[in-house]
Amino acid sequence: MLGEYRITGRRASEIAAAIERGVGSGDLPPGHVLPPMRELAARLEVNPNTVAAAYRTLRERGVIETAGRRGSRVRDAPASTSRGSLRIEAPPGVRDLGTGNPDPELLPGLGPALAAAAAADAESRGLYGQAPVVPEFAAYARAALDADGVPAGPVAVTSGALDGIERVLAAHLRPGDTVAVEDPGWGSVLDLVPALGLRVAPVGVDDSGPLAAEVERVLRAGARALVVTCRAQNPTGASVDAPRARELRAVLARHPDVLLIEDDHGHAIVDLPLCPLAGVSDHWAFIRSAAKAYGPDLRVATLTGDVVTVDRVEGRQGLGPGWVSRLLQRAVLQLWTSGAVDTRTVARSYGDRRDALIQALAERGVGARGRSGMNVWVPVSDETGAVARLLHAGWAAAPGARFRLDTPQAVRLTVSPLAAADIGPLADAVAAAAGPARPVSYG
Numbered sequence: 001m002l003g004e005y006r007i008t009g010r011r012a013s014e015i016a017a018a019i020e021r022g023v024g025s026g027d028l029p030p031g032h033v034l035p036p037m038r039e040l041a042a043r044l045e046v047n048p049n050t051v052a053a054a055y056r057t058l059r060e061r062g063v064i065e066t067a068g069r070r071g072s073r074v075r076d077a078p079a080s081t082s083r084g085s086l087r088i089e090a091p092p093g094v095r096d097l098g099t100g101n102p103d104p105e106l107l108p109g110l111g112p113a114l115a116a117a118a119a120a121d122a123e124s125r126g127l128y129g130q131a132p133v134v135p136e137f138a139a140y141a142r143a144a145l146d147a148d149g150v151p152a153g154p155v156a157v158t159s160g161a162l163d164g165i166e167r168v169l170a171a172h173l174r175p176g177d178t179v180a181v182e183d184p185g186w187g188s189v190l191d192l193v194p195a196l197g198l199r200v201a202p203v204g205v206d207d208s209g210p211l212a213a214e215v216e217r218v219l220r221a222g223a224r225a226l227v228v229t230c231r232a233q234n235p236t237g238a239s240v241d242a243p244r245a246r247e248l249r250a251v252l253a254r255h256p257d258v259l260l261i262e263d264d265h266g267h268a269i270v271d272l273p274l275c276p277l278a279g280v281s282d283h284w285a286f287i288r289s290a291a292k293a294y295g296p297d298l299r300v301a302t303l304t305g306d307v308v309t310v311d312r313v314e315g316r317q318g319l320g321p322g323w324v325s326r327l328l329q330r331a332v333l334q335l336w337t338s339g340a341v342d343t344r345t346v347a348r349s350y351g352d353r354r355d356a357l358i359q360a361l362a363e364r365g366v367g368a369r370g371r372s373g374m375n376v377w378v379p380v381s382d383e384t385g386a387v388a389r390l391l392h393a394g395w396a397a398a399p400g401a402r403f404r405l406d407t408p409q410a411v412r413l414t415v416s417p418l419a420a421a422d423i424g425p426l427a428d429a430v431a432a433a434a435g436p437a438r439p440v441s442y443g
Contacts, residue, residue: 007035010046012053019054020063023074030076034064062175062197075175075197088387090396095417097426098398100234102269102374103416106349107295108340110331117330132314132323133157137333141302144336148274150286153304156314157324161263161289162188164303164313165227166196168285171312172259173198173224180223182210184377184404186234186263189227202405205233207371209240212247219251225259226252230274232266232292232373235403235412237354239266239372245275253280259309260284268293270372271347283309290332292374293341300324300332350374353415353423360427366434376413380434383409389433395426 005027009015022028034040037055041048055072058064066072090096138155146152158164169179175197181189183202193200201223203214210228219226228248231239240248252260260281264274267288278284285305290298303313317323335341354370361368361378370376380386383400390397390411400410411430418426 007040007044009044009054010050012050012057015040015044015046015051015054016057019058023063028074030074032074033070034072034074036071059176060174065176088391088396088399090391094391094394094396095422096396097413097415097417098396100375100398100412100414101296101416102292103349106341106346106416107293108335110295110298110335113331113334113338113340114327116334117327120330121327126326128322130326132317134326134329134333137329140333140336142304145286145302145304148276150274150276150304151279151284153286153306154310156303156310156317157329158287158301158303158313158317159299159321159324160291161265161287161301162192163299164285164287164301165189165261165263166192167313167316168259168261168287168303168305168309169193169196169198169225171309171316172283177225178218178221178223180210180215180218180226181405182227182229182233182238184235184400184407184410185227186229186265187402190403190405200405202407204407205236205238207236207238207369208244209233209238210244210248212244212251215248216251216254219255219258223258225261227261227263228277230262230264230266230276231270231272232375234265234373235375235398235400235410236377237370237373237375239270239272240275240277242273242275245277248277249280252277256280256282262286264288265292266373268341268343269346269350269374271344271351272372278305282306285309285313290335293343293346294332294335298328298332300328347372350415353418353420356420356423357413357415357418357427360423361430364427364431366427366431370415374414374416376415377410378413378430378434379408379410381409383411386411386433390429393429393433395429 005022008018037051038048041051062075064072065075088098133155141155158167178199178201179193180201180203182205201218203218204211258281260277262277269292278286283306285303287301287303289301354376357376358368358370368376368378387397387399398412
């Protein structure tokens with residue numbers, strides 16, 4: 001069973017280290033079945049509890065997995081290449097609709113906010129030992145969450161939404177646990193989950209968010225967490241409405257031990273009402289980032305949740321970066337309180353471009369999705385061919401492979417770089433690219 005590789009050691013740490021060396025060298029490849037604990041204990045002449053402790057350590061590190069009577073085996077290594085690498089670099093003269101960036105013209109200038117933050121910092125220097133969250137930031141953020149119906153909970157700050165999602169998952173789950181994710185969904189989350197040693201369980205999404213029946217199915221199958229995008233879902237633009245929220249809350253009420261993570265991706269760039277799901281599960285987190293409305297480089301996201309979850313997130317954060325810059329927190333607070341972003345104007349700007357493109361595509365016989373936010377999701381028969389044909393026509397699109405697991409092929413178009421005059425030519429190019437490639441005769 002062990003082939004040429006010999007596991008050694010007398011203590012649990014030594015046994016675990018020997019197995020990990022074998023995994024690292026490739027002598028114990030992914031899927032390799034490890035010997036039963038009692039068998040290995042007899043070979044090494046140690047107590048079976050010692051081997052059990054070694055295996056437990058390896059499971060917690062995500063090196064091995066245990067599947068009941070099928071025993072323990074080396075886990076498949078997470079992909080080393082992120083989905084983000086599946087982007088198309090736009091050469092000179094090609095319009096890039098694949099980045100997912102907001103329209104720079106709709107982002108506020110940061111100079112006044114940073115100056116105000118620096119002035120506030122001059123009065124109270126940001127030093128070690130201070131509270132990780134600026135009290136005024138927490139109070140304003142909590143009031144906004146209250147107004148949107150998000151259940152009461154303490155406020156923490158993370159370096160963007162993905163940082164918050166990672167910290168919450170790590171606070172509750174162990175390697176081998178399963179996480180229900182949207183499909184298609186945010187490619188960074190689809191990368192993050194396996195990188196943490198967790199399993200992915202895809203659930204379908206329509207314009208109203210995750211399908212309740214599919215969420216029920218994966219939770220019944222043992223998923224320990226569910227990640228949901230409330231508004232402006234990336235890449236489809238889905239937004240959870242009131243009827244879907246009721247359905248999903250009913251599902252979660254039947255599985256109160258499931259960890260719920262909600263990402264309000266459309267905060268301050270959509271005018272659709274928020275329909276939060278939190279409040280029916282024991283552990284939950286709600287995250288909203290400043291990236292899309294105020295600037296991706298701010299790296300500030302508000303996180304709230306149940307007391308245990310937020311306490312664990314802040315406790316682990318304290319052992320690493322410590323806190324998110326209080327200077328940046330004050331800058332974001334200044335942007336909020338000064339009304340630097342008019343949500344209705346921003347939502348209308350993205351909505352006009354998004355709706356115009358979807359309508360133009362429909363007139364050309366191409367179905368597309370995009371209920372909210374800045375993206376349009378276009379099903380295609382041949383994803384690689386469609387991306388290539390669009391590139392030849394002067395448009396760079398994001399391949400759907402960045403965002404999907406089991407769902408059909410598609411491309412994502414970000415409307416933020418578009419002007420009204422671009423809609424017709426882009427729709428023509430998409431219509432030509434979306435269908436099957438035309439056969440070429442070499443007779």
